Amino acid sequence: MTETLPTRPPTNADTPTAQQRDAVTTIYEKSVEGRRAATLPPTDVPERSLDDLIPSNLLRSQPAQLPEVSEPEIVRHYNRISRRNFDLDTGPYPLGSCTMKHNPRLNERVAALPGHARLHPAQSPKRAQGALDLMWRLERALAEITGLEHVSLQPSAGSHGELSGLLLTRAYHADRGEERPKVLTPDTSHGTNPATVTMAGYEVVKVATDERGGVDVDDLREKVGDDVACLMLTNPNTLGVFDENIAEVASLVHGCGATLYYDGANLNAIMGRSRPGDMGFDIVHVNLHKSFSQPHGGGGPGAGPIAVSGRIEPYLPAPRIVRAEGSNGAAPSFDLSYDHPESIGRLRGFQGNFGVFVRSYAYIRSLGGDGLRDASEIAVLNANYLLARLRAGRPGKHLPVAFDRLPMHEFVLSGAPARRELGVKTLDVAKRLLDYGFHPPTIYFPLLVDEALMVEPTETETRESLDQLADAFESILAEAEEDPRILLEAPYTTPVRRLDEAAASRRPVIRQANF
Amino acid sequence: MSRYTSATDADRAAMLEAIGVSSIDDLFQTIPDGLRLDRDLELPDGLSESECFDHLASLAERNAHADAEACFIGAGMYDHYVPAIVDAITQRSEFLTPYTPYQPEVSQGGLQVMFEFQTAISELTGLPVANASLYEGPSSVASAAYLAIGATKGRRRLVVSRGVHPHSRETLETYARGFGAKVVEVGLRDGVTDPSEFENYVDQDVAAIFIQSPNFLGGIEDMEALSAAAQESGALAVASVDPISLSVLRPPGDCGVDVAVGEGQPLGNRLDYGGPSFGFFAATEENMRRMPGRIAGETTDADGRRGFVLALQTREQHIRREKATHNICTAQALNALAGVVYLTWLGKQGFVELGELLARRTAYAKERLTAIEGVELLHEAPVFREFAVSLPAPVEDVLDRVSEEGIAAGYPLAREYPEHKDGLLVALTERRSREDIDRLADALERAIQAGSGEFGQPVWTKSTEAAGAEAKA
Numbered sequence: 001m002t003e004t005l006p007t008r009p010p011t012n013a014d015t016p017t018a019q020q021r022d023a024v025t026t027i028y029e030k031s032v033e034g035r036r037a038a039t040l041p042p043t044d045v046p047e048r049s050l051d052d053l054i055p056s057n058l059l060r061s062q063p064a065q066l067p068e069v070s071e072p073e074i075v076r077h078y079n080r081i082s083r084r085n086f087d088l089d090t091g092p093y094p095l096g097s098c099t100m101k102h103n104p105r106l107n108e109r110v111a112a113l114p115g116h117a118r119l120h121p122a123q124s125p126k127r128a129q130g131a132l133d134l135m136w137r138l139e140r141a142l143a144e145i146t147g148l149e150h151v152s153l154q155p156s157a158g159s160h161g162e163l164s165g166l167l168l169t170r171a172y173h174a175d176r177g178e179e180r181p182k183v184l185t186p187d188t189s190h191g192t193n194p195a196t197v198t199m200a201g202y203e204v205v206k207v208a209t210d211e212r213g214g215v216d217v218d219d220l221r222e223k224v225g226d227d228v229a230c231l232m233l234t235n236p237n238t239l240g241v242f243d244e245n246i247a248e249v250a251s252l253v254h255g256c257g258a259t260l261y262y263d264g265a266n267l268n269a270i271m272g273r274s275r276p277g278d279m280g281f282d283i284v285h286v287n288l289h290k291s292f293s294q295p296h297g298g299g300g301p302g303a304g305p306i307a308v309s310g311r312i313e314p315y316l317p318a319p320r321i322v323r324a325e326g327s328n329g330a331a332p333s334f335d336l337s338y339d340h341p342e343s344i345g346r347l348r349g350f351q352g353n354f355g356v357f358v359r360s361y362a363y364i365r366s367l368g369g370d371g372l373r374d375a376s377e378i379a380v381l382n383a384n385y386l387l388a389r390l391r392a393g394r395p396g397k398h399l400p401v402a403f404d405r406l407p408m409h410e411f412v413l414s415g416a417p418a419r420r421e422l423g424v425k426t427l428d429v430a431k432r433l434l435d436y437g438f439h440p441p442t443i444y445f446p447l448l449v450d451e452a453l454m455v456e457p458t459e460t461e462t463r464e465s466l467d468q469l470a471d472a473f474e475s476i477l478a479e480a481e482e483d484p485r486i487l488l489e490a491p492y493t494t495p496v497r498r499l500d501e502a503a504a505s506r507r508p509v510i511r512q513a514n515f
Numbered sequence: 516m517s518r519y520t521s522a523t524d525a526d527r528a529a530m531l532e533a534i535g536v537s538s539i540d541d542l543f544q545t546i547p548d549g550l551r552l553d554r555d556l557e558l559p560d561g562l563s564e565s566e567c568f569d570h571l572a573s574l575a576e577r578n579a580h581a582d583a584e585a586c587f588i589g590a591g592m593y594d595h596y597v598p599a600i601v602d603a604i605t606q607r608s609e610f611l612t613p614y615t616p617y618q619p620e621v622s623q624g625g626l627q628v629m630f631e632f633q634t635a636i637s638e639l640t641g642l643p644v645a646n647a648s649l650y651e652g653p654s655s656v657a658s659a660a661y662l663a664i665g666a667t668k669g670r671r672r673l674v675v676s677r678g679v680h681p682h683s684r685e686t687l688e689t690y691a692r693g694f695g696a697k698v699v700e701v702g703l704r705d706g707v708t709d710p711s712e713f714e715n716y717v718d719q720d721v722a723a724i725f726i727q728s729p730n731f732l733g734g735i736e737d738m739e740a741l742s743a744a745a746q747e748s749g750a751l752a753v754a755s756v757d758p759i760s761l762s763v764l765r766p767p768g769d770c771g772v773d774v775a776v777g778e779g780q781p782l783g784n785r786l787d788y789g790g791p792s793f794g795f796f797a798a799t800e801e802n803m804r805r806m807p808g809r810i811a812g813e814t815t816d817a818d819g820r821r822g823f824v825l826a827l828q829t830r831e832q833h834i835r836r837e838k839a840t841h842n843i844c845t846a847q848a849l850n851a852l853a854g855v856v857y858l859t860w861l862g863k864q865g866f867v868e869l870g871e872l873l874a875r876r877t878a879y880a881k882e883r884l885t886a887i888e889g890v891e892l893l894h895e896a897p898v899f900r901e902f903a904v905s906l907p908a909p910v911e912d913v914l915d916r917v918s919e920e921g922i923a924a925g926y927p928l929a930r931e932y933p934e935h936k937d938g939l940l941v942a943l944t945e946r947r948s949r950e951d952i953d954r955l956a957d958a959l960e961r962a963i964q965a966g967s968g969e970f971g972q973p974v975w976t977k978s979t980e981a982a983g984a985e986a987k988a
Contacts, residue, residue, distance in 0.1 A: 381542060
């Protein structure tokens with residue numbers, strides 16, 4: 001594999017083709033006055049001057065500068081720049097904590113049915129029974145998978161679910177006349193956790209990690225108290241290990257009257273095998289774009305439904321979906337219910353990311369309960385197999401696993417020895433992986449691990465692709481032993497080489513000027 | 516072997532051997548006893564692809580969608596035509612299946628889309644700085660409050676016009692409890708926010724004022740006067756805008772607005788029963804480093820070639836953690852792509868033509884509907900593509916009757932505006948022709964007559980009959 005890969009930057013002989021050069025012009029730079037794509041329906045009503053309809057001080061004096069291009073040019077432009085993306089449908093994407101699993105095309109097809117895609121969100125519930133039925137069914141499935149009975153589909157992403165969770169916690173304590181200013185998060189937590197804590201008006205208190213990779217129970221014991229509102233936890237955590245002490249953690253948290261929040265980013269490890277509700281969690285968010293196959297879209301859309309226990313239920317966002325049994329054998333009917341005086345209220349407009357619900361519901365129905373469990377089992381098998389391969393040879397020496405335990409669906413390596421002994425950083429290994437045709441793992445997270453690489457292969461990858469990934473790591477480290485510069489200047493085969501990120505923040509150019 | 520996986524029995528055996536365990540169960544031994552689920556999930560068995568398709572299709576059939584009836588419902592989401600190229604481009608694997616561009620060398624396509632999108636939003640709003648999307652409209656309004664509280668060094672009062680979308684006001688209220696802020700509402704007069712009343716509420720404790728234009732009842736607000744009222748006391752002016760209206764209406768940036776946000780659905784996104792769509796967020800230069808969410812920036816690579824990266828990342832949760840400007844991670848990149856492709860498809864001229872068509876059809880629809888006896892405008896303020904009327908008959912009954920003729924007549928105002936319990940909000944798009952408007956007017960007239968019983972026997976609809984039968988049973 002290495003013989004055919006460039007190990008040096010391109011020279012003058014490798015001048016880009018016209019098409020490659022063309023791709024770095026923007027759609028604005030392609031604009032030519034007078035060109036257009038859209039044809040609108042004719043004006044079939046009296047053609048009055050706009051000034052007669054709207055006072056001129058409220059009207060725009062200059063049209064918005066949008067590109068003037070024909071349809072063929074739009075299609076070419078976006079198709080060309082699309083080729084400058086790496087995507088899951090082309091190759092392995094072991095991005096830790098992101099669960100880059102296959103996106104079934106059936107789900108795209110059913111989401112595009114007019115009854116779903118063309119349904120107005122303010123349609124009367126009487127005339128949107130299929131949509132409400134689907135949402136009801138998805139709620140029931142998520143309740144069963146998480147082990148928590150009450151579900152709201154409203155939050156739009158994991159971070160939005162987290163914010164809901166803390167606002168629910170605030171409402172729960174306020175109802176008991178309690179004011180609790182602190183929220184605990186482990187030092188391994190996703191960045192969204194502490195950011196959410198601040199947004200929800202709480203103060204972050206970090207809890208340490210023990211030598212086995214779980215919550216440091218002694219540290220937790222010292223920090224719990226009647227000033228603590230919540231502990232936010234991911235389990236298995238961002239090190240990929242299941243917290244063995246979760247029962248004790250839950251009892252400490254509940255003992256002080258706080259809530260226990262489950263960040264569902266890692267749910268793909270345990271579907272059908274273990275349930276957050278049974279572990280003692282009060283509030284869970286589920287990332288439908290992770291475990292439930294909604295395409296990631298280059299950074300969304302997703303959805304972050306929450307499931308909660310009985311004591312949190314009264315505070316769930318409104319409106320909620322209600323189901324009434326039909327009388328005399330008639331089909332059940334569904335409605336939106338608004339009358340929930342204790343509810344924290346709305347988190348967004350309308351009913352949530354329904355199109356995402358359709359895809360995830362189709363995924364759950366395609367797999368069934370057994371299939372979901374099997375997906376989690378293969379995800380865990382794949383991670384363990386890949387780790388077993390990486391424990392051998394050069395990766396085992398230069399990129400050792402951070403916490404030497406049986407991981408679940410992901411694991412974290414440390415590039416500290418590689419940096420020390422070979423003079424290459426985790427960033428350099430990641431950039432060289434791009435030349436080998438792999439999307440790199442998540443890097444420099446969790447913060448706890450020096451030079452971290454967080455690897456999550458998901459159930460999508462075959463044994464062969466895992467072998468190829470392990471071989472790529474071996475080969476890259478061999479290159480580093482031979483000549484670290486090969487890694488330090490990588491990548492060489494990508495549409496662009498390393499980019500100056502510092503300049504982009506120092507002197508930000510964040511929109512097209514002068515076109 | 517379950518759907519969408521590849522591990523055969525032989526694969527499993529070989530992989531378990533390489534790991535050094537004897538069964539899959541061994542891999543789950545790290546889960547303590549008592550926390551391992553000792554039963555199957557109570558979910559229906561998996562379906563074949565064709566069965567699953569049929570099941571989802573049967574659910575979809577029970578929804579009255581905008582291809583099956585003429586949809587005059589708006590209220591923030593609109594039945595615009597989505598051109599075929601939007602589907603073709605957004606369904607490309609290269610856009611559909613990657614994640615956030617953490618590795619810019621292999622994410623130039625997505626990053627360039629963000630850069631182009633930011634430019635388009637900046638052009639529409641007349642503000643120099645735009646991000647790459649937030650979740651959707653109402654939560655973007657609430658996110659602007661978070662920026663304003665930071666920018667005003669902890670002022671904790673938020674003054675919101677009653678013309679702001681009820682979902683945005685409710686979302687703002689929800690978020691405000693986390694921000695430790697109080698929301699105060701200012702009423703409407705003659706269909707728009709009254710600047711002089713606004714002034715009474717704005718003082719040194721106010722972080723921001725929130726307006727919407729056109730407002731929820733369709734009225735076009737004087738954003739300039741309202742912004743000026745806020746800024747005198749050092750509060751920020753936040754405007755939520757319908758992006759389609761910016762084809763012909765004065766952009767918020769020209770009116771002194773500090774932050775413009777809005778619901779992006781009208782820009783090339785499906786109705787999708789409310790989502791996914793996208794929220795847009797634009798601001799003045801001085802608020803750049805307080806912006807929420809991803810922002811793409813232009814730079815160069817090691818060989819001096821032009822490229823794009825995520826810029827100003829030190830604002831964001833993955834770097835700044837509890838000090839981040841927002842907690843958002845996954846946003847709505849694919850929906851924003853649909854937005855920029857749509858705006859490009861319309862182009863500079865097409866966008867203006869669309870705005871003019873909507874304003875003219877709206878004027879025509881206003882005249883047709885108010886010609887019906889007893890139907891009156893709720894206000895005389897200028898409107899763009901949506902207007903509010905009051906009906907001389909119970910609105911829900913009228914909507915039910917009109918729906919029998921294949922028309923969704925509009926959005927009833929009673930729940931969120933009890934002061935307009937007979938109110939109906941009617942929206943226009945380029946898909947609602949003059950013929951559709953005439954059909955709507957005729958159907959409304961018949962339904963109102965039936966409801967008032969003025970012209971003989973009421974015309975009982977099927978649904979009323981069914982309800983009556985059920986009541987007897």
